[in-house]
Amino acid sequence: MRANSIREASAGPLCGVKIIDVSSVLMGPYATQLLGEMGADIIKVEAPDGDVVRLIGPSRSNGMGPIFLNTNRSKRSICLDLKKEVGRNALLRLAETADVFFYNVRPQAMARLGLAYEDLAAVNPKLIYVGVFGYGQDGPYAAKPAYDDLMQGATGVASFVAQSTGGPPRYVPLAMVDRITGMAAVNATLAALYERSISGMGQRIDVPMFETMVGFVLSDHLGGLTFDPPLDQGGYARLLSQARRPYKTMDGYICAMVYTDQQWRNFYRLLGREGELDADRRLLSLKTRSEYVDELYSELEEILSTKTTSEWLDQLSAADIPVTPVHDQASIFNDEHLVAINYFGYEEHPSEGRLRTLRHPQKWSRTQPRHSRTIPLQGEHGIEILREGGFSDREISDLAEDGALILKESPEEKLC
The missing domain is CATH 3.30.1540.10 (formyl-coa transferase, domain 3)
Structure with a gap:
C-alpha cells in the first residue's frame, strides 16, 4: 500500500467527504476527479475488466492510457463484480458510511443491479445519490443511451458549427458535453452537500446530458425566440458569423x-x-x-x-x-503565462514513470485544491478500502475467492 493515507490526501475544502464512484469513461470520472482535487476521498469502483477508457491512447503499460490518467487522479480503486450478489452487498456495506454515490449509466441499469436510489437510501438515508446520464427520467427518451457525439447533434452544436463554417454539420473536437455535464454534476453535488448540512437528509439528483446541454447552448442562441411571438429565428449573429475565426x-x-x-x-x-x-x-x-x-x-x-x-x-x-x-498541442507548453505560473508540472508514478500534470486552475487562500493522489492501478486499493469499511481479512479473502473482488495479486500476498 502506498504511503498516502486519507489524512494526507484530504487537505482540500472537501476534506472528510467520502464519495463512492461507480462511473466510468469520461463524464462521471471527470466530475469525481474535480471533487477529489477538492479533497474528497474518491473510491473508484471498477468492473472486473476495468474502466474501458484505460485502453484509449498510447500507454507504457496496459490499462493506463492518457485519457484515463487525466480523469482519474486523486482517487483510489477497488475492483468489484457488482453482478455477483456478494459484490453488490460489499458495495452497499461501503455505502453505509459514504456521503455521495456517483454513477453514469442509465438508471434502468442501476435498478437491474439492485443499486437504485431506494436500495442505497435503505442502507444510508443521508446519502446523496448523483446520476449523470443521457436524458431526464420524466420524458419519452428516459431509457435511451447517449454519447457526447449524439448530444452535440441533438442540442444544436453540430448545426451551429455548420452555420458558422458554411460546411456540413460537424462535431466540436472535444468531449464537450461530457465535461460540461460533469461540471454541472459537481455543482449539484456541492449544493446537495450544503443542503444536507442544514436538513440532515440525503436525496437523489439526476443530471441529464440532453437538458443540461440544451440550456447551455440556447442561453447563447435562443435570441429572438426568447420572446412570444418571436422577434427573429434565433441564433447569436456574432457567434455564427463565418468570418468569426482565427x-x-x-x-x-x-x-x-x-x-x-x-x-x-x-x-x-x-x-x-x-x-x-x-x-x-x-x-x-x-x-x-x-x-x-x-x-x-x-x-x-x-x-x-x-x-x-x-x-x-x-x-x-x-x-x-x-x-x-493560436496554440496547438506543441506550442501550448511554451505559453509564457502558463510557464510563469508553473501550470504544467511532473509527477513520478510508481508504474508509469514520469507523467506531465496540469495544475488546478483555481486559487484558494487557504484550502487550495490539488491533485491529492496519483492515478490508481485497477483495483490497487481494494483491500485498504474494505478494511476501512470494517471488513475482516477473512471476509476480504472470501470476496476474492468468490471472484467478486478482483486483485492484481493474490489475497494472501496482499493481506500479509
Missing part, C-alpha cells in the same frame, strides 16, 4: 477581439484611420456592429493579413485590444 497573418494565425466601443476606437487609432470611425454607421454601437458583423469581421481579417503574428501581438496588446496566439 485570422491569418503574414506568417501564421492570431485571435483578436475588437468588441467594445473603446476597442474599435483604439483599433482605428492604431491604423491611423480614427477619423473614419464616426463616419461609419456600422460602428456606431454594439447593436449596429452586430448587424454588420460579417462585413466587419471580413474587413478585420483582411487588415490582419498585412503583418506578422508577432507584430500584431505587440501592437494590439499595446492598444489594449484582446489578442492571443
